């Protein structure tokens with residue numbers, strides 16, 4: 047690992063956006079690798095995420111601690127996890143101190159410094175932000191003390207003037223760190239210059255002064271046609287356009303919200319495996335499927351109705367932040383019958399975490415954690431929800447796997463777990479001999495026919511051994527993706543825009 051080389055607290059570079067989806071996460075990730083390639087010690091930071099795409103990382107005290115020791119692990123948003131990998135840093139909970147995981151339209155589970163916090167989950171929005179600022183600032187200060195550069199990502203737009211007073215994620219962070227800010231906009235949508243100018247104009251003077259460059263992202267066409275807009279914008283604001291980044295359809299990095307573009311869902315080659323991933327409203331950890339999108343011959347699609355699973359070779363039920371509610375949604379779409387037909391024909395079904403729980407007989411929730419309900423009945427299992435959340439890295443080996451998933455037999459996998467539910471054989475069914483084959487103790491099961499597989503481990507397809515076993519193929523690694531991004535930074539940015547003083 048790199049050692050700190052610059053004196054004093056880290057230089058702070060912040061990526062702000064004129065809207066969600068402008069490309070902040072992508073650019074922050076690229077900058078993490080760009081500065082790391084200069085031999086600098088780099089850490090990512092985003093004060094607050096709202097996402098059900100979470101990763102399991104070390105807590106500062108538990109950093110380097112024993113895998114599986116309860117309390118040594120915590121959750122952060124996936125984007126900062128990938129940015130840490132790009133920065134060649136060990137991801138830890140301080141990189142995203144506040145994570146809001148939506149469970150319903152008006153309710154989120156609040157995760158502070160990696161751990162679920164029930165008091166904050168029950169608090170109204172405005173009071174909450176005031177109360178968490180000290181922890182956010184402390185996390186940022188620690189990262190600045192330990193690193194040469196902290197690459198900070200903002201959220202949404204910094205010009206939400208209705209939220210300015212309760213801001214803990216955009217300009218308050220920028221002011222606290224004295225960050226050099228880049229404001230990025232999605233030019234493909236149109237209105238980019240108005241977005242840049244309007245965002246800048248709505249900020250108070252001291253905050254405007256922190257904006258040092260505008261970035262035009264997702265540009266298609268002839269760059270010469272942009273003139274004289276960048277010059278006119280600079281006349282009005284004093285801020286130069288420091289980069290124009292072309293549209294990249296298949297950049298290889300999981301999308302922040304995990305929803306991939308179906309138009310680019312195959313890496314090429316004749317399609318041999320069609321995989322439909324059921325996209326329920328509270329789908330979680332779906333960025334774990336990105337590597338499948340990169341396997342030649344695999345076509346990955348989202349399924350929201352029975353027609354979407356027609357002709358699929360595999361149906362995947364992914365993780366869910368609200369298993370019972372998402373299962374009710376799935377039934378309302380008549381997907382339950384479509385999945386049952388597919389399974390009865392011998393088609394492959396894979397349930398991960400919340401998806402595994404749905405495949406069982408029943409969901410039991412005596413504590414009001416998730417919800418009750420009958421399962422899909424494809425595995426004779428029962429899930430009970432506990433107040434305590436299991437959050438850990440896990441390495442395990444598949445036992446004897448039969449049938450359609452037999453290629454996984456004996457394969458060792460590294461993954462991560464994030465769940466309240468605990469799953470076991472249905473006692474009365476087991477007494478009559480109806481048992482699921484347990485492939486990894488308490489973590490993975492299959493039906494006797496072998497085509498229905500459920501497991502608690504996320505991250506299966508990020509494991510090269512699993513891809514090789516299932517497809518005989520390797521997908522491009524994240525390392526290649528990060529290097530391509532850093533090379534892009536070298537081409538598209540005016541070098542002085544990223545120089546550190």
Ligand SMILES: NC(=O)CC[C@H](N)C(=O)O
Pocket residue numbers: 330331364365366367368369398399400401416464465466467468
């Ligand atoms: N990651 C998941 O899919 C979680 C499933 C379920 N909501 C639980 O907490 O047990």
